[in-house]
Amino acid sequence: MTNPIELLRSRYGEIPFNPVDWNESLTTLLSHRSIRAYLPDSLPPGTLETLVAAAQSASTSSNLQTWSVVAVEDPQRKEELSQLAGNQAHIRQAPLFLVWLADLARLAYVAESRGSSHEALEYLELFLTATVDASLAAQNATLAAESLGLGTVYIGAIRNKPEEVAAILNLPPAVFPVFGLTVGYPNPEVNAAIKPRLPQSAILHRETYQLSPQEEAIAHYNDVIKDFYTEQQINIGVDWSEHSSQRIATVESLRGRDRLRQVLNNLGFKLL
Secondary structure, three states: OOOHHHHHHHHHOOOOOOOOOOHHHHHHHHHOEEEEOOOOOOOOHHHHHHHHHHHHHOHHHHHHEEEEEEEEEOHHHHHHHHOOOOHHHHHHOEEEEEEEEEEHHHHHHHHHOOOOHHHHHHHHHHHHHHHHHHOOOOOOHHHHHHHHOOEEEEEHHHOOOOHHHHHHHOOOOEEEEEEEEEEEEOOOOOOOOOOOOOHHHHHHOOOOOOOOHHHHHHHHHHHHHHHHHHOOOOOOHHHHHHHHHHOOOOOHOOEEEEEEEEHHHOOOOOOO
16 A cells, blocks of 8 residues: 555545655555564574664754664574563564663673772663664554555563563663564465554644643544444454553553563662
């Protein structure tokens, strides 16, 4: 699908505006979809390195480059990570699984090698910086992969048991697995449609933030997403508002991630 009007219709369930300018980069961006079924085909030589080059081209705060990534291709290791992330089959199926890391260990190593202190690394700000850095890098890699005809899906469930993930990946203190990313060729027999997002009137604020005017946009989106799930034969059973409310209703809905502060402390982040 390369028609911008059709891409916008898929992304919003309607055509919210008529773009004046368009290019292939925008086509790649708006064509994004989550791929959870992959062909067994290996990636061409140099693909991983190309994705990392794209990732390293993302912005990074103060050029500190507080992120790393572990590329996992070994079937047994993918199996172990899959089990820790809710037994998601596509982690095992994809030829490449990337685990994106908030990494303060490298800066600590550099400082120590120069006989310098690194007390600022103990503060929440640097952990947040590393998490943002990892996210920006991963999104660059995702766009690069999709521009090459590959499919991806982020795996937030890698945070369900981060200490166990850290052990499998041999992570040193002050390194945290933020999320995973499966990469591979989409199985054409499994349809993966573009999922509609909230209307821009719920997301885009001009000059100041406004919450109450979002009510109409959210109600409209509830109808759009219900129609999408019906069309895709996905049995969610509730609209977006109800689904989202259920996901934040109880501590249990965090699926073990309510321990995050304790886990981060255990992994060497003081978060002062």
